[in-house]
Amino acid sequence: MLSYAFRRVLGAIPIALIAITACFFILRAxxxxxxxxxRALPPQIMDNLRAYYNxxxxxxEQYFIYVGGVLRGDFGPSMSYQDFSVSELLAIGLxxxxxxxxxxxxxATSVGILAxxxxxxxxxxxxxxSVIFVVMIGLIVPNFLMxxxxxxxxxxxxxxxPVRGYVPxxxxxxxxxxxxxxxxxxxxxxxxxxxxxxxxxxxxxxxTARAKGLGARLVLARHAIKPALLPVVSYLGPALxxxxxxxxxxxxxxxxxxxxxxxxxxxxxxxxxxxxxTTVLYMGVILLLNLIVDILYAYLDPKVRxx
Amino acid sequence: MKITKTLTAALLAGTVSLLAVxxxxxxxxxxGNGGEPGSIDPHHAEGDWENRIIGDYIEGLMTEDANAEAxxxxxxxxxxxxxxxxxTFKLRDGIQWSDGTPVTAGDFVFAFQRLFxxxxxxxxxxxxxxxxxxxxxxxxxxxDFAELGVKAVDDTTVEITLENPTPYFLQxxxxxxxxxxxxxxxxxxxxxxxxxxxxxxxxPYVLKEWVPGSFLRSEKNPDYYDAANVAxxxxxxxxxxxTTAAFNAYIAGELDILTAFPxxxxxxxxxxxxxxxxxxxxxxxxxxxxxxxxxxxxxxRVREALxxxxxxxxxxxxxxxxxxxxxxGWVPPGTANYDGEAYMPDWASEDYGSxxxxxxxxxxxxxxxxxxxxxxQLRYNxxxxxxxxxxxxxxxxxxxxxxxELFNAEVAVHYDALQAGDFQIGRAGWLLDYSDxxxxxxxxxxxxxxxxxMNWGNNYGRYxxxxxxxxxxxxxxxxxxxxxxxxxxxxxxxxxxxxxxMPIYWYVSKNIxxxxxxxxxxxxxxxxxxxxxxxxx
Numbered sequence: 089m090l091s092y093a094f095r096r097v098l099g100a101i102p103i104a105l106i107a108i109t110a111c112f113f114i115l116r117a118x119x120x121x122x123x124x125x126x127r128a129l130p131p132q133i134m135d136n137l138r139a140y141y142n143x144x145x146x147x148x149e150q151y152f153i154y155v156g157g158v159l160r161g162d163f164g165p166s167m168s169y170q171d172f173s174v175s176e177l178l179a180i181g182l183x184x185x186x187x188x189x190x191x192x193x194x195x196a197t198s199v200g201i202l203a204x205x206x207x208x209x210x211x212x213x214x215x216x217x218s219v220i221f222v223v224m225i226g227l228i229v230p231n232f233l234m235x236x237x238x239x240x241x242x243x244x245x246x247x248x249x250p251v252r253g254y255v256p257x258x259x260x261x262x263x264x265x266x267x268x269x270x271x272x273x274x275x276x277x278x279x280x281x282x283x284x285x286x287x288x289x290x291x292x293x294x295x296t297a298r299a300k301g302l303g304a305r306l307v308l309a310r311h312a313i314k315p316a317l318l319p320v321v322s323y324l325g326p327a328l329x330x331x332x333x334x335x336x337x338x339x340x341x342x343x344x345x346x347x348x349x350x351x352x353x354x355x356x357x358x359x360x361x362x363x364x365x366t367t368v369l370y371m372g373v374i375l376l377l378n379l380i381v382d383i384l385y386a387y388l389d390p391k392v393r394x395x
Numbered sequence: 396m397k398i399t400k401t402l403t404a405a406l407l408a409g410t411v412s413l414l415a416v417x418x419x420x421x422x423x424x425x426x427g428n429g430g431e432p433g434s435i436d437p438h439h440a441e442g443d444w445e446n447r448i449i450g451d452y453i454e455g456l457m458t459e460d461a462n463a464e465a466x467x468x469x470x471x472x473x474x475x476x477x478x479x480x481x482x483t484f485k486l487r488d489g490i491q492w493s494d495g496t497p498v499t500a501g502d503f504v505f506a507f508q509r510l511f512x513x514x515x516x517x518x519x520x521x522x523x524x525x526x527x528x529x530x531x532x533x534x535x536x537x538x539d540f541a542e543l544g545v546k547a548v549d550d551t552t553v554e555i556t557l558e559n560p561t562p563y564f565l566q567x568x569x570x571x572x573x574x575x576x577x578x579x580x581x582x583x584x585x586x587x588x589x590x591x592x593x594x595x596x597x598x599p600y601v602l603k604e605w606v607p608g609s610f611l612r613s614e615k616n617p618d619y620y621d622a623a624n625v626a627x628x629x630x631x632x633x634x635x636x637x638t639t640a641a642f643n644a645y646i647a648g649e650l651d652i653l654t655a656f657p658x659x660x661x662x663x664x665x666x667x668x669x670x671x672x673x674x675x676x677x678x679x680x681x682x683x684x685x686x687x688x689x690x691x692x693x694x695x696r697v698r699e700a701l702x703x704x705x706x707x708x709x710x711x712x713x714x715x716x717x718x719x720x721x722x723x724g725w726v727p728p729g730t731a732n733y734d735g736e737a738y739m740p741d742w743a744s745e746d747y748g749s750x751x752x753x754x755x756x757x758x759x760x761x762x763x764x765x766x767x768x769x770x771x772q773l774r775y776n777x778x779x780x781x782x783x784x785x786x787x788x789x790x791x792x793x794x795x796x797x798x799x800e801l802f803n804a805e806v807a808v809h810y811d812a813l814q815a816g817d818f819q820i821g822r823a824g825w826l827l828d829y830s831d832x833x834x835x836x837x838x839x840x841x842x843x844x845x846x847x848x849m850n851w852g853n854n855y856g857r858y859x860x861x862x863x864x865x866x867x868x869x870x871x872x873x874x875x876x877x878x879x880x881x882x883x884x885x886x887x888x889x890x891x892x893x894x895x896x897m898p899i900y901w902y903v904s905k906n907i908x909x910x911x912x913x914x915x916x917x918x919x920x921x922x923x924x925x926x927x928x929x930x931x932x
Contacts, residue, residue: 120807132534140516
């Protein structure tokens, strides 16, 4: 299994390099530059700015400067947030986004698995229908709308939680963002869990377990849960990377200090440094998560391990 | 069990921290400041949201009063030479940076040299080009910074020499590009001086905390010369890029001032919170540029037909729903140094139906009709309001036999195309850098030859009229403000009668101010320094 992991890590290096290269050149091919704003700058000022950010050098020179920097852990300057380097911005925002994503992940998977199980065990009874109802809402209501609804209900009308904003160390400020972030993922997990559980409960070995006199709970705990989890686990990787990269709306709406929001704002501002920095970082996170899921899968399903 | 304990502890900690905040007696202003500051360095800042922060922690020789008029700031007094070229400022006694270092004339000289230094790459440095040799230094022609027209006569006297007399220069000095920077800090730390742990200022507030993406926080500066009259103790400049969320927070009482709000909430506000929305004329014009370099829009009849067939009176009330004012001229009402009657073309008072008829006739003269339509592309940057206006104007032009193809792109792509002249009709907007008529009229000045290309600057429509340029030059050399205003009026009328561009509406500022806030004076510059505000509980 160790050599399997090692091979996967090695395989990630060319992927990373290709991604950086593609991203770098695609970004530069996009029309408009970082200094094209509402007003045209005088040409000498434009020249000064271009020189300041090395944009006056040839594209290939810039590319090698950039890749050299990345290898040393330096993602270069940010053109739209000049008081910080890209590395500094990522260092400030990443821990927060990771924390938010991980908490939402834990909430989403535990609630989702539990809800899916309850649903499956009570198939076509009222607990099942109520879970399906919430799942549907979680899947179809886009998060910016959900955020607005919850802000109005929990913040403005009932005054239970702060509407938005961030206060270092304050938990109430994080409840709504986590709720909104985890709901759609919890819904997906619940749906997957429900489906696979129903399937497992109908298999021969579960019937055998019941026939030999095991109680319903023991059947669930010993024989049903582990195999029913398999499709859920294979979804966990994408779910986690979705939560980590999908926080941009929530971060923007609640003005949280994560990195998700840079994704869009930097791309629109042609802030090459931040776009590349976030892309490289997220790529790393996603590669890592996929690796973890593969290893976890091998643990849960012996068939994968021995293949 | 353990998890419950941890959770309880965490919740308790949260409650305690909330209690601690409410127990403090400090008067806190929470401002929905709009975007995330790109930089708090006055030489790198570019937006009004940065200005609100920077203007609270740094003060220039001149500053704004509650009406945003220029008043002495760090300067106690000043004199202007008879030829209008030399300004001499006497600094106040005892002024200091927030680390205790005295503010000296040297800080100002250093700041202006840094502003124009090509290595600083300050994008708004050109706003101070009236200063002698400033442009030459910024372009690298002069490398000896001592030749800049800013000198320290002694520690408390700053002397600024201009290229030409500039009637709006005192107003220009209130702009953040003219702010001093702490020489001792910048020399020691370079660009890192704006890191929150290093930054010092000389303004009414001192920056204390910066959580990128969320907020900046400043506290009252006890050493500020007018600290006795500063009522707010602490200011949060909240990132409110999401205006709907910010609006919800305002309604819940979490923010005191919003600097923008969702237009669809305006009516609700007027009905439920009368007096809290401040929609006021603002120095800026929203306009369409028409490419006059080549193509059908070089024909003045076509430009006239397009412009007079736009029913501007419905745009503010019905299309944008926030009451923007119809624009028929080029200089916003309320602009300083512009006495005299505002430009208003005769057709503006003509009945709209007959205007459309006349427009049809003009188009027919130019050879176009619904049977033989003129196909034009209208470019705008992606935004709901821009789209609504573009759709409305296309409909207004349809009866003339004009087929509009709408083309939207994100900001960078849009302005790239406008600058390159790669458009027929394009949306643009201009917010005045300072209150002076020349600041908008300059947009219509002809291009300058640079190598083998023409640089049109912000004159996207490439309007080219030597007579207009001559008037602008004449105005620039005129010392008498009344005479200068008359020349500028003449230039405005000339360009507008040529349909050099199509003004559509005057911008309005859109603030929401809680009834608890006092001292917020509406003004056309939309600048409201915190030192003039107070808050009642």
